[in-house]
Amino acid sequence: MNLKIALLPGDGIGPEVLAQAVKCLQAVEETFNHTFAYKEAPVGAIAIDKKGTPLPESTLKLCHEADAILFGAIGDPKYDNDPDAKVRPEQGLLQLRKELGLFANIRPVLSHPTLLNKSPLKKEIISGTDFVIYRELTGGIYFGEKKLNEAGTVASDLCEYSEEEISRVAHLAFKAAKGRKKKLTLVDKANVLESSRLWRKVVTRIGESYPEVTLDYLFVDNAAMQIILNPTQFDVILTENMFGDILSDEGSVISGSIGLLASASVGDENALFEPIHGSYPQAKGKDIANPIASILSAAMLLEHFGLHEEAMAVKKAVDKSLKKGIVTSDLKSKSQYGTNQVGDFIAHNI
Amino acid sequence: MNLKIALLPGDGIGPEVLAQAVKCLQAVEETFNHTFAYKEAPVGAIAIDKKGTPLPESTLKLCHEADAILFGAIGDPKYDNDPDAKVRPEQGLLQLRKELGLFANIRPVLSHPTLLNKSPLKKEIISGTDFVIYRELTGGIYFGEKKLNEAGTVASDLCEYSEEEISRVAHLAFKAAKGRKKKLTLVDKANVLESSRLWRKVVTRIGESYPEVTLDYLFVDNAAMQIILNPTQFDVILTENMFGDILSDEGSVISGSIGLLASASVGDENALFEPIHGSYPQAKGKDIANPIASILSAAMLLEHFGLHEEAMAVKKAVDKSLKKGIVTSDLKSKSQYGTNQVGDFIAHNI
Ligand SMILES: CC(C)[C@H](C(=O)O)[C@@H](O)C(=O)O
Ligand SMILES: CC(C)[C@H](C(=O)O)[C@@H](O)C(=O)O
Numbered sequence: 016m017n018l019k020i021a022l023l024p025g026d027g028i029g030p031e032v033l034a035q036a037v038k039c040l041q042a043v044e045e046t047f048n049h050t051f052a053y054k055e056a057p058v059g060a061i062a063i064d065k066k067g068t069p070l071p072e073s074t075l076k077l078c079h080e081a082d083a084i085l086f087g088a089i090g091d092p093k094y095d096n097d098p099d100a101k102v103r104p105e106q107g108l109l110q111l112r113k114e115l116g117l118f119a120n121i122r123p124v125l126s127h128p129t130l131l132n133k134s135p136l137k138k139e140i141i142s143g144t145d146f147v148i149y150r151e152l153t154g155g156i157y158f159g160e161k162k163l164n165e166a167g168t169v170a171s172d173l174c175e176y177s178e179e180e181i182s183r184v185a186h187l188a189f190k191a192a193k194g195r196k197k198k199l200t201l202v203d204k205a206n207v208l209e210s211s212r213l214w215r216k217v218v219t220r221i222g223e224s225y226p227e228v229t230l231d232y233l234f235v236d237n238a239a240m241q242i243i244l245n246p247t248q249f250d251v252i253l254t255e256n257m258f259g260d261i262l263s264d265e266g267s268v269i270s271g272s273i274g275l276l277a278s279a280s281v282g283d284e285n286a287l288f289e290p291i292h293g294s295y296p297q298a299k300g301k302d303i304a305n306p307i308a309s310i311l312s313a314a315m316l317l318e319h320f321g322l323h324e325e326a327m328a329v330k331k332a333v334d335k336s337l338k339k340g341i342v343t344s345d346l347k348s349k350s351q352y353g354t355n356q357v358g359d360f361i362a363h364n365i
Numbered sequence: 366m367n368l369k370i371a372l373l374p375g376d377g378i379g380p381e382v383l384a385q386a387v388k389c390l391q392a393v394e395e396t397f398n399h400t401f402a403y404k405e406a407p408v409g410a411i412a413i414d415k416k417g418t419p420l421p422e423s424t425l426k427l428c429h430e431a432d433a434i435l436f437g438a439i440g441d442p443k444y445d446n447d448p449d450a451k452v453r454p455e456q457g458l459l460q461l462r463k464e465l466g467l468f469a470n471i472r473p474v475l476s477h478p479t480l481l482n483k484s485p486l487k488k489e490i491i492s493g494t495d496f497v498i499y500r501e502l503t504g505g506i507y508f509g510e511k512k513l514n515e516a517g518t519v520a521s522d523l524c525e526y527s528e529e530e531i532s533r534v535a536h537l538a539f540k541a542a543k544g545r546k547k548k549l550t551l552v553d554k555a556n557v558l559e560s561s562r563l564w565r566k567v568v569t570r571i572g573e574s575y576p577e578v579t580l581d582y583l584f585v586d587n588a589a590m591q592i593i594l595n596p597t598q599f600d601v602i603l604t605e606n607m608f609g610d611i612l613s614d615e616g617s618v619i620s621g622s623i624g625l626l627a628s629a630s631v632g633d634e635n636a637l638f639e640p641i642h643g644s645y646p647q648a649k650g651k652d653i654a655n656p657i658a659s660i661l662s663a664a665m666l667l668e669h670f671g672l673h674e675e676a677m678a679v680k681k682a683v684d685k686s687l688k689k690g691i692v693t694s695d696l697k698s699k700s701q702y703g704t705n706q707v708g709d710f711i712a713h714n715i
Contacts, residue, residue, distance in 0.1 A: 095556065095582070105556045135490040135594055156506075156524060161559035168528040170563035174506060175521035204607070206445065206455045209511035213520035232445070236614035237643075243593060243618045244485055257554070261611060264586035268593045293587075 016320065021081035022055040023074065023111075026104060027294025028304035028354075029059075029087025035306035035358025036085060036313040039332070042365035043317065043325045054081070058111065059104035059294075060091035069107030075114055078285065083316050084115075086289035087309070092296055113153050116282035119184045120150040120259065121191075121315075122291060124246070124266040124276070129337045133271030133346060136243065141269050146249035147195070148266065149188035150259025152280055154180040155210070157256045176210045176255065181217040187281075188253040189225040196250035200231040202238040202258055214255060235262070242266055267291060272345050274305030277312040279319060286319050288312035302353035305343040307333055310361055332364035366670065371431035372405040373424065373461075376454060377644025378654035378704075379409075379437025385656035385708025386435060386663040389682070392715035393667065393675045404431070408461065409454035409644075410441035419457030425464055428635065433666050434465075436639035437659065442646055463503050466632035469534045470500040470609065471541075471665075472641060474596070474616040474626070479687045483621030483696065486593065491619050496599035497545070498616065499538035500609025502630055504530040505560070507606045526560045526605065531567040537631075538603040539575040548600035550581040552588040552608055564605060585612070592616055617641060622695050624655030627662040629669060636669050638662035652703035655693040657683055660711055682714035 022037065024030035037053065044051055056074035063069050069089075078084050089108045094100050111117075126134070126144040134141050159173030192199040201218045203211035215232065222230040233241060235258045241248065242262060246269055254262065267273045273292045280287040290308030298304045310333060317326040336342060341360045344350045352360075372387065374380035387403065394401055406424035413419050419439075428434050439458045444450045461467075476484070476494040484491050509523030542549040551568045553561035565582065572580040583591060585608045591598065592612060596619055604612065617623045623642045630637045640658030648654045660683060667676040686692060691710045694700045702710075 090556070103556060109557070135487055136485050137487055140485040157557055159521070163559055163563070167563075167566075169525065170559040171509070171523055171525035172558045172560050173521055173523055175519065178518040204610075206440070206453060207459070207507055208522045209513055209520040210522050213513070213517075216517075236610045239589070239611045239615035240618055240623065243615065258611075260554075260586045261589045261608075265589035265593065265615065268590055273590065 016049045016322065018049070018051045018083065018320065019081045020051050020053050020316070021077045021084045022053050023058045023078075023084060023086045024055065025059040025087040025089045025294065026061055026091050027088050027296040027299045029089070029294055031300070031302070031354050032290065032304050032306045032309035033085060033087040035354060035361070036309040038358050038362040039310050039329055039365060040313050042362040043329065046328065046365055047322070047325050058107045059089035060094065062107060063102055063104060067102075069102060069104050070110045075111070078111065078115060081285075083319065084285070084287040085313060085316060086287050088290065088292065088294040090294040109157060111287070112280060113158060115285045115287065116153065117280040117285065117287055118151065118153045118180070118282050119187050120152040120278055120280045122148045122150065122263045122266070122276065122278045124148065124263075124269055126269055127271060127275065127337065130271035130346065134269055136269060141246055144246040144269050146246065146252060147191060148252045148254070148259060148263045149184060149191065150263060151180065151184045151255050155256035174208070174210050174257070176213055178213065178217050181214055182221060185218050185221045185253060188251050189221060189228055192228045192251040193225060197227055198229045198231065198250035200233055200249060200252050202233050202235050202252055202254040202262065204235050205232070206234060210255070218253065238262060239265060263291065272305060273308070274343070274345050275307050275311070277308050277315050279312075279315045281319070286316070288316045302355055303343055304354050305345050306354050306358045307336075310358070328365050329361075332361045335364050336361050366399045366672065368399070368401045368433065368670065369431045370401050370403050370666070371427045371434045372403050373408045373428075373434060374405065374437040375409040375439045375644065376411055376441050377438050377646040377649045379439070379644055381650070381652070381704050382640065382654050382656045382659035383435060383437040385704060385711070386659040388708050388712040389660050389679055389715060390663050392712040393679065396678065396715055397672070397675050408457045409439035410444065412457060413452055413454060417452075419452060419454050420460045425461070428461065428465060433669065434635070434637040435663060435666060436637050438640065438642065438644040440644040459507060461637070462630060463508060465635045465637065466503065467630040467635065467637055468501065468503045468530070468632050469537050470502040470628055470630045472498045472500065472613045472616070472626065472628045474498065474613075474619055476619055477621060477625065477687065480621035480696065485618055491596055494596040494619050496596065496602060497541060498602045498604070498609060498613045499534060499541065500613060501530065501534045501605050505606035524558070524560050524607070526563055528563065528567050531564055532571060535568050535571045535603060538601050539571060539578055542578045542601040543575060546600035547577055548579045548581065550583055550599060550602050552583050552585050552602055552604040552612065554585050555582070556584060560605070568603065588612060589615060613641065622655060623658070624693070624695050625657050625661070627658050627665050629662075629665045631669070636666070638666045652705055653693055654704050655695050656704050656708045657686075660708070678715050679711075682711045685714050686711050
């Protein structure tokens with residue numbers, strides 16, 4: 016298969032972890048006889064530095080032309096505590112999601128047998144966890160109208176959803192549930208929010224065309240508890256943009272390290288794959304960042320194009336590194352393996 | 366001291382747990398020679414059934430006249446899955462908060478030495494946890510304009526904050542931090558939301574008048590992880606309404622049972638005390654609900670009026686019931702003690 020892959024390393028540890036994912040994709044090319052063409056472009060803080068904008072036209076163009084995008088990480092603390100900053104790195108990612116129509120963010124949450132002890136949760140609580148969060152990604156309060164009055168004393172954000180926006184991600188989530196444990200949990204705050212009540216109405220109606228899938232509802236505050244109290248109860252969680260942001264990061268604690276979790280952001284025409292961790296600027300350039308989330312993002316990319324055997328080969332190589340303890344220090348204290356060595360080991364085992 | 370206390374039992378297990386809190390207050394009256402006058406009024410689903418509205422005029426009037434309000438629980442599943450319901454029990458609570466100006470919700474999160482094993486989190490993670498969440502309670506997306514277009518296909522909620530709304534709860538939180546471990550963590554999503562950027566600006570400025578308090582910032586998605594990964598890092602968490610709803614329920618898992626957590630909602634002129642758990646309709650009338658959260662709400666009420674010794678007596682009696690295992694079945698499987706017996710034991714030990 017020929018694939019055009021856009022590489023967007025971004026900020027902080029983005030470039031170094033992405034480089035390991037590319038090594039693995041190259042190993043897949045060799046072993047399975049594919050041809051992937053890579054082109055790189057700046058996004059985020061680094062793009063602001065270079066071009067004055069977090070998402071340069073040329074980067075967006077490259078993404079539109081690519082079959083898929085492999086993304087590193089975004090964000091730089093120098094913007095976070097400046098409420099008056101006019102441009103922010105994160106805008107690059109948000110705009111990219113919007114411009115490419117990447118309306119569904121898919122985040123698998125698994126407990127890894129070899130890492131059960133790394134989690135802050137008890138073994139018996141997390142053992143067997145296997146759910147996936149479908150987060151709506153281009154609507155809601157992230158993209159609604161923002162206002163600040165002239166005096167700078169009143170600020171607002173609008174959370175708006177249309178039936179259409181809810182419906183397209185809901186269909187993806189129901190289809191996923193159909194192929195899994197056949198349970199879908201809608202998370203909302205329908206006892207308070209009008210937009211949540213629309214979610215409940217639309218999702219309930221769509222559920223009728225998936226009679227094999229059991230549909231459950233949870234308020235978001237309760238969901239934030241249930242994910243920790245009893246994570247094995249879930250199969251597919253469907254939710255809006257902001258709730259999904261919070262719950263998927265919360266869910267990451269189950270795995271034992273946020274450095275293990277990958278995500279796919281898909282739309283009708285394009286797809287982007289990225290670790291769920293941030294740019295972790297304190298670790299930048301130190302060769303200590305865990306590359307596995309980025310490598311597993313590459314596996315999700317392969318999966319997306321139906322390359323199941325290839326994706327499996329990557330995942331198996333990752334498993335091997337975990338089992339053998341060829342991992343970075345977030346997973347094994349005083350580990351002598353760096354980002355590059357872990358990447359090399361996994362690539363060689365594909 | 367003379368106090369007029371309004372009792373709002375509400376729905377589900379509300380009445381039965383509230384009755385135990387009243388027993389304890391009566392024990393305090395006797396032991397410490399106070400006179401508390403109690404008056405009861407309906408709120409929530411039961412008020413809808415009786416009077417057609419979740420917050421009848423007469424209930425609101427009673428609350429205005431009282432020195433403090435002791436609240437049970439609210440909510441009935443018959444309204445949750447009806448997106449077209451015109452009145453909802455929860456409106457009663459939201460309206461009450463708004464009408465009484467209860468702008469700050471205060472939720473202590475503690476790990477209880479005798480209950481360390483009950484938590485889904487590992488002992489070594491939660492041991493020593495002692496933080497308190499200050500949640501803004503009368504602003505933000507809960508109370509912003511809600512819209513549904515005529516066709517019922519587009520819905521929205523507005524999240525709006527003014528400097529004034531942020532500032533009053535921030536001052537309370539800084540004062541609390543000053544009397545505690547001197548650390549305040551503002552939780553927001555300033556990399557995306559305009560309202561969060563206003564929070565950051567206002568809180569940063571207010572922080573300058575509390576130089577002894579260290580001010581930290583966390584994005585809400587990261588906060589949802591940190592509360593589980595490392596809960597002992599926190600002292601006072603300050604946040605807006607919706608984030609506070611989610612994070613405080615999440616934090617409740619640390620204690621080992623949501624049946625232990627109390628909260629105070631305070632304003633300039635009034636204060637309301639309630640368990641953080643819901644109405645738990647499945648348990649209604651079965652004498653199995655844990656009354657401790659409600660009893661500890663009564664302790665927070667006493668504290669609020671400067672009755673420290675009295676509050677301490679209640680807390681000590683609660684500790685005794687925990688140590689002796691005179692607890693409901695959520696804390697000890699196959700416990701033979703019911704709601705009433707636990708309430709009696711605690712009241713007798715005051
Ligand atoms: C960087 C930030 C804007 C982003 C988000 O909130 O969506 C991140 O937290 C994520 O979840 O991908
Ligand atoms: C019942 C509901 C409206 C309420 C809220 O969301 O504020 C509850 O969850 C709480 O936290 O007190």
